[in-house]
Amino acid sequence: MINVTPDHPIAHEAYEPLKSLKCDYVNIIAHTYQKTAHEEGFFIAGIYPNTIEAGFNRLDWLAEYEQLQETKKLEGTA
Structure with a gap:
């Protein structure tokens, strides 16, 4: 079980949901699976409302994700 941060490889899958x-704090959970003998993949296992103590601030997460995407566009890596 992995918490998905805005810089995680599958963060784009959590963005629209x-x-x-409408909640303020969320928990975005991913699980891993074996893609090949040497590579793991990820999938979103759930996006849940959470508390200030245990979750991410939803608006902060979205803002950080959008900023990272803008930086990638400027660098030509998106």
Whole structure:
């Protein structure tokens, strides 16, 4: 079980669902699976409302994700 941060490889999968939530704090959980003998993949296992103590601030997460995407565009890596 992995917490998905805005810089995680599958953060893009959480972006739209996260925008539509109305709660202030969330927990975004991913699990891993074996893609090849040497590579793991990730999938979103759940996006849940959470508390200030245990979750990410939803709006902060979205803002950081958007900033990272903008930086990638400027660097030409997106």
